Amino acid sequence: MLGARSLEEEMAQSQSGNRQVNPLFARPGEETTYSRTVLQDDAMLPETAYQLVHDEVMLDGNARLNLATFVGTWMGPYAEKLYSETFDKNMIDKDEYPATAAIEDRCWRIVADLWNAPDPDNAIGTSTIGSSEACMLAGLAFKRRWQNARKAAGKPAAQPNLVMSSAVQVVWEKFCNYWDVEARYVPISEEHKTLDGHDLDKYVDENTIGVVVIMGVTYTGMYEPVTKVAAALDEIQKSTGLDIPIHVDGASGGMVAPFLQEDLEWDFRVERVHSINTSGHKYGLVYPGLGWVIWRSRDLLPDDLVFYVSYLGGDMPTFALNFSRPGAQVLLQYFNFLRLGRTGYREVQQASQDTAKHLADGIAKHGAFELWNDGSDIPVFAWRLKQDFTDKWTLYDLSDRLRMYGWQVPAYPMPDDLADLTVQRIVVRNGLSIDLADKLLGDIADATKDLESLPAPIPHAVAKRGFHH
Numbered sequence: 018m019l020g021a022r023s024l025e026e027e028m029a030q031s032q033s034g035n036r037q038v039n040p041l042f043a044r045p046g047e048e049t050t051y052s053r054t055v056l057q058d059d060a061m062l063p064e065t066a067y068q069l070v071h072d073e074v075m076l077d078g079n080a081r082l083n084l085a086t087f088v089g090t091w092m093g094p095y096a097e098k099l100y101s102e103t104f105d106k107n108m109i110d111k112d113e114y115p116a117t118a119a120i121e122d123r124c125w126r127i128v129a130d131l132w133n134a135p136d137p138d139n140a141i142g143t144s145t146i147g148s149s150e151a152c153m154l155a156g157l158a159f160k161r162r163w164q165n166a167r168k169a170a171g172k173p174a175a176q177p178n179l180v181m182s183s184a185v186q187v188v189w190e191k192f193c194n195y196w197d198v199e200a201r202y203v204p205i206s207e208e209h210k211t212l213d214g215h216d217l218d219k220y221v222d223e224n225t226i227g228v229v230v231i232m233g234v235t236y237t238g239m240y241e242p243v244t245k246v247a248a249a250l251d252e253i254q255k256s257t258g259l260d261i262p263i264h265v266d267g268a269s270g271g272m273v274a275p276f277l278q279e280d281l282e283w284d285f286r287v288e289r290v291h292s293i294n295t296s297g298h299k300y301g302l303v304y305p306g307l308g309w310v311i312w313r314s315r316d317l318l319p320d321d322l323v324f325y326v327s328y329l330g331g332d333m334p335t336f337a338l339n340f341s342r343p344g345a346q347v348l349l350q351y352f353n354f355l356r357l358g359r360t361g362y363r364e365v366q367q368a369s370q371d372t373a374k375h376l377a378d379g380i381a382k383h384g385a386f387e388l389w390n391d392g393s394d395i396p397v398f399a400w401r402l403k404q405d406f407t408d409k410w411t412l413y414d415l416s417d418r419l420r421m422y423g424w425q426v427p428a429y430p431m432p433d434d435l436a437d438l439t440v441q442r443i444v445v446r447n448g449l450s451i452d453l454a455d456k457l458l459g460d461i462a463d464a465t466k467d468l469e470s471l472p473a474p475i476p477h478a479v480a481k482r483g484f485h486h
Contacts, residue, residue: 041068078423084443084457085427087235087269087299087397091448095356096349100304106344108144109335117344120351127354129311131275132267132284132293141318142311143336144297144347148268149188150338151294151310155264156192158292158312159227161319172223180220181229182212183433184236186268189229198226204434210389211241214249221253227262227291232270232283236431237442238397239390240270243283243290250289262291262317271295271309272302273395276363277370291317297350300366300395302357302447307346365447369396372454373445379458385465389440396445401438410468410475412441418464424457 044065051057051069080090092100103117111118125142134140145151160177167174178199181189185202193200201220209215211234221228228250230241243265250261265271265283272295274281284293290313297307312318323336357365373392377400381388385406392398402412412428419426428441445454468475 041065078425081448081453082423083425084445084449085425087296087444087446088305089298089302089446091446092302092304092349092353096304096352099352100345100349103345103348104343106348108342108344108347109337109340110344114344117348121344121347124347124350124354125309125311128271128295128309129285132271132311134285134311134313136314139314140311141315142309144350145294145308145310145337146306146339146342147298147308148186148266148294148296149191149308151296151308152186152188152264152266152268153192153195153338154310154336155292155294155312156189156198156227157196157322158318159262159264160196160198161322162317163224163226165319165321176224177226178222178224179226179229180217182231182234182241184211184234184431185229185231186235186266189266199224201225202433205432206434210237211239212246213242214245217246217249218253218256221250221259221261223259225259225261227264229264229266230283232265232267232274233395233397235268236429236440237390237399238269238392238395238444240274240281240283240394243287247287247289261289263287263289265290265293267293267295268308269296269299269395269397272297272300272362273366273370276359276366278394285313297346300369300446301350302353302362302365303346303349305346306343307350366396369445369447369449372396372449372451373398373443375451376443376445376454376458379454380461383462383465392445397442399440399442401440407469408474409471411477412439413477414468414475415461415464416441418468419460422460422464424460426457 041064044062083090106114106117108117108121121144125144126137126140129137129140129142143154145154156179159179163177164174176199177197178201179189179193180201180203183202183204190200192198203212203216203220205211212230217228228246230243230246232240232243234241243263247263250263254260267274270283271293274283284290292310292312294308294310295301297303297309298305301307301309318336323334325334370392373396377388377391377398380386380398380400381391385403386400387403389399389401416426416428426441426443428439430436431438431440
């Protein structure tokens with residue numbers, strides 16, 4: 018047979034140092050340790066290198082049991098096949114990959130339509146690495162429009178500020194830090210669990226470039242009421258003349274609300290909303306590495322932020338913080354749009370919400386806990402330990418105990434005015450069944466029973482841990 022070798026040739030190569038026929042775990046690399054921080058001089062067989070990496074990441078745990086992350090962990094065999102066939106495509110090479118570029122254009126137009134853009138043909142959007150990049154781009158558009166307007170009016174364009182909830186995701190803190198924008202946080206409280214327009218006039222002024230409203234707060238999963246915030250800004254405009262736009266951070270809710278809360282006005286139906294972002298890799302149901310940002314109309318994205326680059330065989334416009342980036346996730350998003358349609362997305366999101374409400378109901382019935390919210394917005398909810406229930410353990414201890422069962426259920430302090438309050442949160446994603454949810458409720462019951470049986474309180478070297486985004 019062409020390419021076949023005799024047994025004598027195999028043995029000779031093995032004796033001369035070629036371990037290709039040796040048992041896998043007796044080969045160099047598997048039988049000895051290797052440096053993890055210095056590139057080795059010698060090569061190793063591809064299957065050996067694969068096995069080393071494969072075995073090490075087994076320590077990461079089961080992604081399906083990670084109830085901390087919003088990011089998708091399952092897509093199915095056809096999506097995985099498409100992924101493996103297209104992972105070499107570079108989204109920035111629009112001239113080289115025109116079909117992929119055309120699909121990207123279709124995807125953001127589909128999203129613009131989902132978000133009720135008044136004229137989808139006059140909207141503008143782009144894919145991004147994730148919501149973090151999408152938020153940065155939306156924030157930059159706010160800042161540049163404000164700067165241009167100030168200069169046109171002969172006013173100083175310094176000291177811009179951005180107003181948002183104290184429960185905002187860390188990307189907005191980064192935006193303000195990186196781009197020299199003052200962050201103004203409206204604190205949430207027991208009375209005002211989200212940014213709902215209260216006292217907004219105390220935070221905005223002529224230097225405010227915009228207000229961020231969150232559809233699916235990272236801490237709790239709750240929607241912030243866009244219409245209430247817009248109404249508050251309408252009143253401010255009547256009294257001061259300040260016309261302040263809204264950006265909706267729909268990282269999670271942007272792909273839930275169109276299917277589960279169709280009548281809720283949060284998107285481009287609210288005229289003050291200039292731009293919206295979402296994560297395709299969250300409830301868009303795509304693997305990690307994809308976001309979307311849409312502007313209501315082209316004039317809301319300043320032309321001087323768009324670069325026209327002659328590169329890779331074509332002249333192309335680009336508005337991005339990243340240059341080369343994967344195109345496969347865009348194709349996976351289109352696959353989902355084709356595969357699921359509105360009905361399929363509704364069924365998937367409804368199943369996740371049903372599971373979230375089932376879990377929340379089980380937590381509420383447990384004598385130790387009190388719900389902060391019940392998962393009726395996005396399929397996410399949080400709870401706290403009832404006051405004076407126990408002095409033996411905290412939610413941090415429960416989180417650690419659940420890790421012994423394989424579950425990742427984070428505990429963390431709430432922001433600012435609620436920093437003394439610790440909550441625990443569950444994110445339900447596609448793939449967490451009611452059966453698994455019942456297993457989790459059973460494990461929570463067993464864990465709390467074990468903690469309560471301790472003869473003395475658990476000592477805590479660290480009283481408070483940082484929030485896990």
